[in-house]
Amino acid sequence: MATAISIQNLSFSYGEQTVLNQLNLEVQAGERFGIFGPNGAGKTTLMSIITGLIKYHTGSVRIQDLEVKDNSTAVKKILGFVPQDFSFYQELSPAENLAFFGAWAGLNARQIKSKTSELLQVMALDHVKNKPVQHFSGGMKRRVNLAIAVLANPAIVILDEPTVGVDVQTRHAIIDYLKQLNKRGTTLLYTSHQLHEAEDLCNRFALMDEGRILVNDSLDNLLQQHHQQGLEGLFLQLTGRAYRH
Numbered sequence: 001m002a003t004a005i006s007i008q009n010l011s012f013s014y015g016e017q018t019v020l021n022q023l024n025l026e027v028q029a030g031e032r033f034g035i036f037g038p039n040g041a042g043k044t045t046l047m048s049i050i051t052g053l054i055k056y057h058t059g060s061v062r063i064q065d066l067e068v069k070d071n072s073t074a075v076k077k078i079l080g081f082v083p084q085d086f087s088f089y090q091e092l093s094p095a096e097n098l099a100f101f102g103a104w105a106g107l108n109a110r111q112i113k114s115k116t117s118e119l120l121q122v123m124a125l126d127h128v129k130n131k132p133v134q135h136f137s138g139g140m141k142r143r144v145n146l147a148i149a150v151l152a153n154p155a156i157v158i159l160d161e162p163t164v165g166v167d168v169q170t171r172h173a174i175i176d177y178l179k180q181l182n183k184r185g186t187t188l189l190y191t192s193h194q195l196h197e198a199e200d201l202c203n204r205f206a207l208m209d210e211g212r213i214l215v216n217d218s219l220d221n222l223l224q225q226h227h228q229q230g231l232e233g234l235f236l237q238l239t240g241r242a243y244r245h
């Protein structure tokens with residue numbers, strides 16, 4: 001199996017605060033890989049580094065053998081990113097947002113038209129395709145965020161809490177869509193605090209805390225090794241019960 005993401009000895013600090021500490025991680029092509037950890041563990045920082053939004057100076061981050069900091073344009077073509085915060089233009093409609101981000105990703109007019117029509121259908125946004133996104137529900141906005149990330153058929157999609165604040169219907173629709181994407185070959189790297197959802201979606205699990213990966217394996221192996229019944233119990237066993245900042 002080819003390696004999709006390879007991270008070696010990655011360290012990162014915000015000023016005096018070390019957030020990633022000699023972190024190592026490998027994600028294989030075709031995996032649905034989940035990273036979980038308490039608030040402040042460093043998950044968003046890690047994803048921002050992988051996607052090139054934050055620059056790193058110590059360690060190596062490779063996407064399909066390309067060092068991210070030296071190949072930002074090539075890496076952008078391989079990755080789709082669903083950030084925690086909404087990353088579209090609120091005053092534009094879904095169709096206009098998709099046209100704008102499609103052009104930005106280098107799609108031609110025909111590709112934009114066909115992908116936009118496909119994604120508006122899949123995300124159940126066709127009936128509001130020409131209305132400004134700012135008046136949409138949280139679930140609809142999450143679906144617009146996801147549609148933008150997958151518009152250019154990226155080989156790897158990075159998802160930072162893609163279902164936060166959505167209802168059960170949208171949660172199922174998003175998770176089902178991600179599974180379909182993965183069946184067609186897309187690698188997923190996902191984080192969430194929704195551990196039941198994660199158990200349903202992911203086929204490989206890493207727990208991180210204080211800037212390090214604590215464990216990384218299939219859920220069955222992890223549960224067996226740590227004598228736990230589910231991801232939540234494993235999470236509490238390995239990361240403790242104390243509040244985080």
Ligand SMILES: Nc1ncnc2c1ncn2[C@@H]1O[C@H](COP(=O)(O)OP(=O)(O)OP(=O)(O)O)[C@@H](O)[C@H]1O
Binds near residue numbers: 039
């Ligand atoms: N731009 C920033 N400047 C300074 N400190 C930051 C910045 N972004 C994050 N931090 C700090 O870095 C640490 C890791 O934050 P990060 O958002 O990566 O964690 P996380 O695991 O994604 O947390 P959560 O589950 O709450 O989203 C936290 O202590 C946070 O306060």
